[in-house]
Amino acid sequence: MDTPDTLIDLIRHGEPEGGKKYRGQTDDPLTERGWQQMWTAVGGHRPWRRIVSSPLSRCAAFAHALAGEMGLEAATDPRLMEVGYGPWSGRTTDEIRAEEPDAMAAFLRDPWSNRPVGAEDMERFTARVLAAYEEHRSGDDGPLLIVAHAGVLRTVIAHNLGMPLENLFHLQIPYAGRARFHAPDGRLRLTHLAARPPER
Template sequence: MSQADNAPTGLDFLRHGEPVGGSQRYRGQIDDPLSEHGWAQMRQAVAGGRPWTRIVSSPLMRCRAFAEELAVAMGLELEFDERLKEVGFGVWEGRTRAEISAATPGALERFRADPLQQRPEGAEPLGEFLARVGRACTDLVTRHAGEQVLVVCHAGVMRAVFHHALQVPLAAIYDIQVRNAEFSRFRHENGRYTLLGHGLKALPVDRGR
């Protein structure tokens, strides 16, 4: 086993900025790009510390385009992982919370109370979503041991990381607030994850590890 295999691995998960059409829609896997405001949010988020050795991104455009820009600016390797796509929301895709509540009163409340069983019609099964994100996390800490990796992804993916890394119960994952262009920072060491920060608008200049 190499020295890198024993070294702590840093994972900085960054949610994409505001997409075109705003953030009140359940877009799931609809491939909307970032709005001008979303671009500004993302550029501001990475204006401070940039400790990364590589970038991994969801292939959806609201993540991909910024990851490509940043990788070029920093001269870093960039890879895309299909497993980091947002969860699919079925018939809710493209609809606002207000539209869903008007069409099906109480549906959002039932979903938040029981996200496993009260999913919208045609939605990706939550267990399958959590499993694919968990596999992506395991691959990240295995393949990039000892590195500091920036992961550009989605709110749902970041909630799934909390479940995978910290065993947050399924019933509670939608109680975790994940805002646009904010970080969650984890360290993986000796087979365990440690949460170093959540809801971070920027990172310190040092690696913070």
């Protein structure tokens, strides 16, 4: 049960090396700009007592750096990795469209149902993400920060708002985008969604 003290922040990684592509579980590190985006996004007010991250370097490297500055230890959880794109991993839309135009068109129409052959099933992906989320949010050690990927943030936001998970692709999360859930009256509410730190 949530209390008035419940505070859960989610942050997407910053810009990774390699440009825009279906990165999935490809382990690209952050660019220098990506690091700057992350530090800007967390701002100076850092209320967290717990930091949990995807183990992929574009999330985990920053999570450990932030935790070190705060005198904390960041935990990593493989269930918070981005959805796997199978053979599309690391490839751009144009590259895929040139080789598989019908599959790309179907995916863009309905990315939940029309997965690339060999990609991770969305039901399996959302189930693992939400299992990790519920486990970590159940702790009573104070405010929680989760550092993860766009797909992970979409899943948790849709879940917390009672949206059909099939609609999670309607949520656009920019690099270093943040979401805050707070329970001022004992009911979890989305109180912030932006690419900048929330007001205190």
